Amino acid sequence: MADSGPKDDSENGSISETMKEAFANPLTDDDDEEEEILANNDSEVAKTVLASTLKENQMPDLQRLAINSLSMDDQDTHDVFITVDDPRKHVTKMETYATYKVSTKTTRGDFDQPEYSLRRRYTDFLWLRQKLEETQPTHLVPPLPEKHSMKLDRFGTEFLTTRQRALNKFMTRISEHPTLSFNEYFKIFLTAKAWELSSYRKQSPSVVFRLGSSVKANASAYMLKNRSPEYTMMGEYVHTFGDKMGSVDRISQRILKEQIVYQEDLTNYGPAYRLWSDWEVDLSDILNAFASSIDKCAKSMETLIQGQELYFVPLIKEYMLYAESVKTVLKKRDLFQVEYELAVEEITRKKNEREQLQTQVEFLNDKTECANADLKADVDRWHRNKRKDTKDAFIGMAGRHITYYENMLSAWEDVMHVLRDLDIELPEPPQPSFNNPRQESQNSSSESKEDSWVKVESEGGEES
Secondary structure (H helix, E strand, O other): OOOOOOOOOOOOOOOOHHHHHHHHOOOOOOHHHHHHHHOOHHHHHHHHHHHHHHHHOOOOOHHHHHOOOOOOHHHOOOOEEEEEEEEEEEEOOOOEEEEEEEEEEEOOOOOOOOEEEEEEEHHHHHHHHHHHHHHOOOOOOOOOOOOOOOOOOOOOHHHHHHHHHHHHHHHHHHHOOOOHHHOHHHHHHHHOOHHHHHHHHHOOOOHHHHHHHHHHHHHHHHHOOOOOHHHHHHHHHHHHHHHHHHHHHHHHHHHHHHHHHHHHHHHHHHHHHHHHHHHOHHHHHHHHHHHHHHHHHHHHHHHHHHHHHHHHHHHHHHHHHHHHHHHHHHHHHHHHHHHHHHHHHHHHHOHHHHHHHHHHHHHHHHHHHHHHHHHHHHHHHHHHHHHHHHHHHHHHHHHHHHHHHHHHHHHHHHHHHHHHOOOOOOOOOOOOOOOOOOOHHHHHHHHHHHHHHHHHHHHHHHHO
C-alpha cells in the first residue's frame, strides 16, 4: 500500500506557528475588531473551539500541509505562461455573447506548438473548471468570477474588463499549480479549436449526474463518525474566514458608495466657488484658489475610488469564492472518508469476506490519505497566496491614501500662498501638541495662542 500521507490522524504532533496564526486569526490579530465586524454568535463559538483545541495541542502536525504527493511548492517548474485579454462583444441573429483572447506560451514537450492564441467564451472557462473538479476532486480549483453583475451591464466595457482580469488570474493560478497544470482538459482548453472544444463539451456529464454528486458530497458530512479534529478545525476556519470576508466586502461596498457620493459632491463643489468669484471681484483670487484645491481633491478621490474598485474589492470577492471552493473540497474529502468508514463497518459485519473487503479498505484508505496530502498542500499554498495578496492589497490601499492626503495638503498649501500674497499678515498656525502628564500645564497657553491666531485671521478677512 502506497504511503502518500499520514497514516493516523490521531498521531501526536505539533502545529506550526504559521498555521496556528492562520487558523486562529483568519484575517487579523485584533480579536476585538473581528468580533465587532462579525457580530455573529456562531463565529464566536467557533473561535472558542479553535482556541481550546490549539491550547491543548491535540492536533496532528500541520507542517505536513506543505507536503504534496506529487511535488513540493519550492520545486514547481513554471513552464506554461497564459494571458487572457482583448474582450470582445459578438452580436448574432441568435444571441449576443463575449469572447476573450487566450494566449499561451510553453516549453513542454507534450504541446505540439510553443505558442497558441485562441478565443474562448465564459462558458468555456466554466466547462474547464467543472472538468478539473471532476478529474481532480482532491485539489483546490481556483474560483471563477461571477457570471452576472447586479450593477454593471454584462456586455459593457467596465464589466468585460473586470471579468477579463479575473479570468486571467484564474488561468494563471491553474498554470502555476503542479498538478492541475498537467490535466488533460487544461491542455485541450489551451490548444483545441472552437469546433473541437465544442465536441468535448458535449461529452460532459449531465446536469442530473452533477447534481447527484453534489448531494452525495453534502450528505457525507452528516454520515461521518470519526472525522479528524484537524479537518473539523479546517472547516470551521474556512467558514469563519468566509463570514469575515463577507463582512469586509459589505463594509467596503458601503464605504465605496459613500466615497463615490463624496467625490460627486466635491466635483460640484468647486464650480460653486468659481460662480461666486464671477461677481465677487475682490475675492476672485481666493475663491478660484479654493475651487482649484477642491477640484484637485475630487480628482484625488476619484483615483482612490478607482484603485479600490480595480484591486481591493475584486480581491475580497475572489477570496469569498475561494472559501466556497475550499468547502467543496472538504466535502469531497469527507465523502472519501465516509466510504472508508462504511467499508470498515462492512468488514466488521462480514468476517467471512474479510480478505476481499480488506483489499477495498486498503484502497480507500490510500485514496483518503492521498486526498489528505493533496488538500493540505493546496490549503498551504492558498494560505501563502492569501497572505501575499492581502498584504499587497493593503499596502497599495495605504499608498493610495497617502497620495490622496499629500495631494490635499499640497492643494491647501497653494491656498495659503494666495492668502499671503494679499499682504495680510497671518501668524503661523499653532503646532499640534500631544498632551501628557508633564504638558498639562501648557494646554491653557496653547489654547490662548490658537484663539489669537483665529482672531487675527478673522480681522484680516474683514479688511480684505
